[in-house]
Every structure is written in C-alpha cells, then in structure tokens.
Amino acid sequence: MQEEHAGGAEVRPFEGVIRDGGVKITDKERFGELEESGYGTREGEVLALRDYEALYLLYSKKLLLQGEQGDVSFEGLAELSQKKERDSWTKFVIYRDLRSRGYTVREGFGFGTDLRVYERGDYPKKPAKYVVFALDEGIEKGMDDLQKSVKEMAKMGKEAIIAVIERRGEVIYYKVSRARF
Numbered sequence: 001m002q003e004e005h006a007g008g009a010e011v012r013p014f015e016g017v018i019r020d021g022g023v024k025i026t027d028k029e030r031f032g033e034l035e036e037s038g039y040g041t042r043e044g045e046v047l048a049l050r051d052y053e054a055l056y057l058l059y060s061k062k063l064l065l066q067g068e069q070g071d072v073s074f075e076g077l078a079e080l081s082q083k084k085e086r087d088s089w090t091k092f093v094i095y096r097d098l099r100s101r102g103y104t105v106r107e108g109f110g111f112g113t114d115l116r117v118y119e120r121g122d123y124p125k126k127p128a129k130y131v132v133f134a135l136d137e138g139i140e141k142g143m144d145d146l147q148k149s150v151k152e153m154a155k156m157g158k159e160a161i162i163a164v165i166e167r168r169g170e171v172i173y174y175k176v177s178r179a180r181f
Contacts, residue, residue, distance in 0.1 A: 011062075016054065018067045019046075021084070023054035023077070038104035038123050050107060051081035052092040056099055090134045091115070094163045097171040098132075108132070109156075117161070131158045133176075137166045150176050 014030060016023050024046040025034060031047045034040050039057070040047040049057070057063035058074040065072040072080075081088040091114055098105045098115070104123035106116045108131060116128035131153050133146065150160045160176040 013062050013064045014057065016049065016057075016063055016065045018065065018072060018077075018080070023049040023051065023065065025049065036124075038106055038118070051077070051084070051088055052095040055081065055092045056096050059096060087134065087136075090136050090165055093165050093169065094132065094134050094171055097163075109153075116158075127157075129159060130161050132161045132163050132173075135162060135164045137164055146176070 014025055014034065015027055016025050018024075024043075025031065025040065026046050028045070031040075031042065034047060034049075035042075039053050040049045042048075054063060054065065055074065055077055058065060058077060065077060067076070078089065078092070081092075085091075095105055095115065098117055102120045104118040104120075106118070106123075106128065108114045108116055114134040115132040117130040117132055118126070118128050122129070133149065146162075153160045154177075162174045162176055164172050164174065166172060
C-alpha cells in the first residue's frame, strides 16, 4: 500500500509491531519523520507510539501494523487499546480532531491532563500552548480536581481546554480559566 502526496511522490507507510503491550516502530531510518511531526518516544532501538498515535496513523493509512497473528486493523487495535485503558477511544477522537486541524499533539503533563497541544508550526521549537482535558458528554468530573489542574497549568503559562465529545461524536472545546467564588 503506497500513498501518493501532492507532487506525485509516493510515501510508504510506516511499519509497526505490537510488542511489550504497545506499538513500536523499528525502522530507525524513519524515526526522524515521525519525531519531527510529534509522534512517539524513543525507547532504545524502537520508537514507541501511544495507542491513540498508532490509531491515528492506522486511520490515516500511514501505518502497517503487525501483531502475533499477522496484520492488525484499526478496529483490532481500537479493541486492544480499549481493554488497556477505558478512555482510549475518547483520547483518540480528540487526538484525531486536533491533528486534522493541523496541531501537533503530545501526551499530557499529569495533573489530570490528557494532551499537550502546540500551536501550528511551534513544535518542537516552542513549548505547548494548551493542555487538554478529555471528557465524554454525560461523564461527571469533580470540580476540585479540575480546579487544581487549571491552577497548575496557569502557573506553567498554559491555557487549559476541556474537550467534550458529544453523543454524535463531535468534539467541542471549552477554554477554562481560574475563577473564584
């Protein structure tokens, strides 16, 4: 499977394997292509992808993935990912939406955040401008936790965003600021 880009140049998909409970890219010559775009973390001889990164690359037809039983489809990886992490689909949907809008997206800082988002063209030259908290519509989240997280993000100079996936699958973004009552 080859993908054609503007200008007619063919780009071959990245090749990945499921190993040690995650998706690994083993072609060292192509690590740079992924890293420059904000994908993965080097772990010795491999580039490890988060499940949502691998799902996005599969969804975009930029990844061929092998498991113990052969080829792994988008649906197959989605199922495996859901078994490992309850909110993996939520993260993927938000990740896909942000990537499709041209943002570079990385794993969050902790503090209850899910993702760091870089302004277009800023990665890796500048730090992330936004931190995103992912929620599904109808899921309750405690205000105390959110308030602490927003306070920590403000200290770091980041803008906090809540991304809510509504029932139809659309992602709605809400900017959060510190409030005193």
